[in-house]
Amino acid sequence: MNKILLIIQREFSSRVRKKSFLVMTIIGPILFAGLMIAPILLASLPEGPKKIWVLDEAYILDHDKGSSNYTLNYFPPDELDLDAAKTVFEESEYDAFLYIPLSETGALDYIQRNTLLYGKKNVSLNMEGYISKLMEGKIANKLLLDLGVNPEVVAQVKPNVSLKKFSLGEGENAQESNTEIKMITGYTAGFFIYFFIFLYSAQVMRGVIEEKSNRIIEVIISSVRPFQLMMGKIIGIGSVGILQFIIWVVLSLGLFQGASHFLLKDQMDTATMVEAKTGGVAEVPEIAQFQERLESLNFPLILSTFLVFFLGGFFLYGSLFAAVGSAVDNETDTQQFMLPVTIPLILAIVMATNVIENPDGPIAFWFSMIPLTSPIIMMIRIPFGVAPWELALSIGLLIGGFIFTTWLAGKIYRTGILMYGKKVSYKELYKWLKYKG
Amino acid sequence: MQKPTIEASNVSKAYQGHTALDGLSIQIPKGSIYGLLGPNGAGKTTFIRLLNQITAPDSGHILFDGEPLKPSDVQRIGYLPEERGLYKKMKVGEQAMYLARLKGLSDSQAREKLKYWFEKFEIGPWWNKKIEELSKGMAQKIQFITTVLHDPELLIFDEPFSGFDPINTNLIKAEIQELRKNGATVIFSTHRMESVEEICDHIALINQSKKVLEGSVEKIRNDYRSHRYVISGIPATDALEFPPNIVKESAKTMKGHVSLTVKVNEEVSTNQLIQTLLPQMEIHDFKEVIPSVNDIFIQRVQGKSQE
Numbered sequence: 001m002n003k004i005l006l007i008i009q010r011e012f013s014s015r016v017r018k019k020s021f022l023v024m025t026i027i028g029p030i031l032f033a034g035l036m037i038a039p040i041l042l043a044s045l046p047e048g049p050k051k052i053w054v055l056d057e058a059y060i061l062d063h064d065k066g067s068s069n070y071t072l073n074y075f076p077p078d079e080l081d082l083d084a085a086k087t088v089f090e091e092s093e094y095d096a097f098l099y100i101p102l103s104e105t106g107a108l109d110y111i112q113r114n115t116l117l118y119g120k121k122n123v124s125l126n127m128e129g130y131i132s133k134l135m136e137g138k139i140a141n142k143l144l145l146d147l148g149v150n151p152e153v154v155a156q157v158k159p160n161v162s163l164k165k166f167s168l169g170e171g172e173n174a175q176e177s178n179t180e181i182k183m184i185t186g187y188t189a190g191f192f193i194y195f196f197i198f199l200y201s202a203q204v205m206r207g208v209i210e211e212k213s214n215r216i217i218e219v220i221i222s223s224v225r226p227f228q229l230m231m232g233k234i235i236g237i238g239s240v241g242i243l244q245f246i247i248w249v250v251l252s253l254g255l256f257q258g259a260s261h262f263l264l265k266d267q268m269d270t271a272t273m274v275e276a277k278t279g280g281v282a283e284v285p286e287i288a289q290f291q292e293r294l295e296s297l298n299f300p301l302i303l304s305t306f307l308v309f310f311l312g313g314f315f316l317y318g319s320l321f322a323a324v325g326s327a328v329d330n331e332t333d334t335q336q337f338m339l340p341v342t343i344p345l346i347l348a349i350v351m352a353t354n355v356i357e358n359p360d361g362p363i364a365f366w367f368s369m370i371p372l373t374s375p376i377i378m379m380i381r382i383p384f385g386v387a388p389w390e391l392a393l394s395i396g397l398l399i400g401g402f403i404f405t406t407w408l409a410g411k412i413y414r415t416g417i418l419m420y421g422k423k424v425s426y427k428e429l430y431k432w433l434k435y436k437g
Numbered sequence: 438m439q440k441p442t443i444e445a446s447n448v449s450k451a452y453q454g455h456t457a458l459d460g461l462s463i464q465i466p467k468g469s470i471y472g473l474l475g476p477n478g479a480g481k482t483t484f485i486r487l488l489n490q491i492t493a494p495d496s497g498h499i500l501f502d503g504e505p506l507k508p509s510d511v512q513r514i515g516y517l518p519e520e521r522g523l524y525k526k527m528k529v530g531e532q533a534m535y536l537a538r539l540k541g542l543s544d545s546q547a548r549e550k551l552k553y554w555f556e557k558f559e560i561g562p563w564w565n566k567k568i569e570e571l572s573k574g575m576a577q578k579i580q581f582i583t584t585v586l587h588d589p590e591l592l593i594f595d596e597p598f599s600g601f602d603p604i605n606t607n608l609i610k611a612e613i614q615e616l617r618k619n620g621a622t623v624i625f626s627t628h629r630m631e632s633v634e635e636i637c638d639h640i641a642l643i644n645q646s647k648k649v650l651e652g653s654v655e656k657i658r659n660d661y662r663s664h665r666y667v668i669s670g671i672p673a674t675d676a677l678e679f680p681p682n683i684v685k686e687s688a689k690t691m692k693g694h695v696s697l698t699v700k701v702n703e704e705v706s707t708n709q710l711i712q713t714l715l716p717q718m719e720i721h722d723f724k725e726v727i728p729s730v731n732d733i734f735i736q737r738v739q740g741k742s743q744e
């Protein structure tokens with residue numbers, strides 16, 4: 001036991017002291033925090049309002065000035081026709097030109113079908129959405145007015161619905177549901193565990209090959225059992241992974257908190273200013289909303305299950321990668337054995353989209369039970385909520401899975417590490433399984 | 438009589454498709470330098486791996502100091518494998534400490550022993566260098582130190598002098614003699630038999646997974662005497678005359694100087710031969726042709742295949 005500790009210690013400290021570890025550990029969280037903050041930052045960047053020329057022959061828009069993002073300017077319809085207006089638009093610095101024709105009968109559905117929107121560049125989805133929403137509202141108002149509804153009533157009919165989504169939990173409490181956030185979190189967690197398992201399992205493999213090609217392996221296994229060496233290596237490298245993960249989480253959260261606090265303060269200031277100016281209620285800043293929604297996730301559960309599934313998945317794949325490393329002389333020979341080992345991992349990532357769309361479906365369920373794919377698929381499902389028995393069963397199967405693979409890998413490993421200069425086939429590997437200690 | 442350090446009886450080990458060892462029995466006396474000789478693929482390395490418990494025998498058993506081999510015995514064995522190396526990126530001192538601690542030494546013991554050996558080999562300044570910065574010869578010294586550091590009772594060297602430069606070879610031969618003087622038993626395994634002949638006092642010849650020959654070097658040489666002598670000198674007579682139990686095989690004369698090879702019958706002693714020669718010539722050089730272990734081996738193996 002003492003010897004395993006020595007091996008773990010060496011594997012751990014020789015890696016933690018590497019420059020690459022330090023660089024990855026510091027740059028990683030900056031990158032992640034950047035990835036999290038950048039979209040918010042971009043969204044909150046003030047964009048100059050788009051200027052749109054309007055030729056409103058039907059007078060449907062009622063000289064609406066537009067919004068803060070879109071300024072509408074009107075041609076006098078009795079002075080210009082479509083072609084003339086277009087020429088003016090092309091020579092102007094305006095971004096788009098909206099043409100609303102008048103039907104001869106005055107039918108509103110003619111407008112709906114024949115309105116034209118020209119853009120200098122491509123018309124953005126946002127602009128299209130804004131214009132059609134604006135027109136829909138105006139047309140609806142006009143219809144109501146035509147029906148003889150009191151204009152005061154019509155002015156008040158401005159439905160603005162934003163849905164609050166809930167999912168019924170097991171108990172009485174309904175939890176506010178934030179599907180997008182859950183999807184993002186699930187996908188991120190799944191991808192991360194994939195990345196971590198791959199990264200650190202490959203390190204195990206490289207470590208085994210290093211010992212083999214350095215020819216130090218026989219010196220060491222004359223002091224310790226091959227299985228001790230393999231386990232010591234796997235545990236040592238796994239500890240590096242956990243350390244890195246913890247540092248990343250702490251640093252990322254710190255950076256995110258710091259940055260969002262800074263941004264939030266900025267936005268709050270403008271919000272109060274707007275409020276003071278208009279006397280109306282300003283919108284809740286986006287970033288605060290985002291933060292609120294993030295906090296609705298069960299982070300302690302996600303982080304702790306991440307550790308459990310990382311460890312399980314890493315032991316499982318790490319031992320298989322160790323076996324692959326032991327069977328070859330150098331890294332270029334690993335290809336033929338790598339493929340079957342990595343296929344389940346890649347399959348899991350491919351399944352991710354399906355699982356995110358239907359986190360409680362049969363595919364999600366079964367792939368989160370099979371130990372080879374469960375670490376990734378389970379991490380995707382957890383933000384959506386997973387029944388405790390499913391979680392327990394999945395973890396149990398994963399533990400069983402890695403006990404089996406380490407046993408299997410141990411048998412291949414102890415023979416493989418002493419084999420030099422021989423191209424190994426699968427048939428050979430099978431024979432090694434049957435050798436006596 | 439003292440218990441032998443290693444007593445292997447009827448040990449067999451087969452890998453899929455071929456037999457590595459077939460009923461091998463060997464006794465390695467305490468305090469001896471034991472040569473395990475044989476061509477490549479004879480089964481020497483397999484036997485050594487059994488001693489180191491890297492693999493287990495299919496049948497037969499091995500006693501270490503009269504007791505069956507047990508896992509903790511690895512701490513009493515120092516092993517320099519044929520395939521040997523060190524972690525390239527690790528510092529010399531750290532690496533030596535690590536290997537010593539894996540052999541069961543405590544931190545302070547390991548440090549103390551290393552200090553002794555580093556001073557002895559005058560390599561103290563290397564402590565903080567990385568292995569990749571060292572020359573091959575330097576790395577070999579480190580390997581030797583890590584093999585003997587924990588004062589093992591049994592030292593095993595597999596092809597020890599392949600890749601060692603002559604200076605290191607001599608240094609290590611001297612160290613091994615000293616270790617033996619301090620009570621260690623040493624096993625040399627090699628296919629280059631001439632390289633260990635001079636330092637081994639016992640040998641075993643292994644060929645095709647079986648033991649061919651075992652015993653003290655002296656006794657084996659005696660058993661395989663060729664009864665041939667090479668003599669040179671100035672003859673006193675024109676023609677040398679020998680009794681029938683001494684046969685002249687060849688003779689060359691140059692400027693009155695003759696060199697000849699004679700073969701004598703088994704009952705003729707060296708002194709008798711000299712007595713026969715003395716009246717007939719002035720002897721300048723007189724030498725019995727002693728078969729090398731290599732010759733004996735070839736003789737045995739070929740003799741076998743002729744049977």
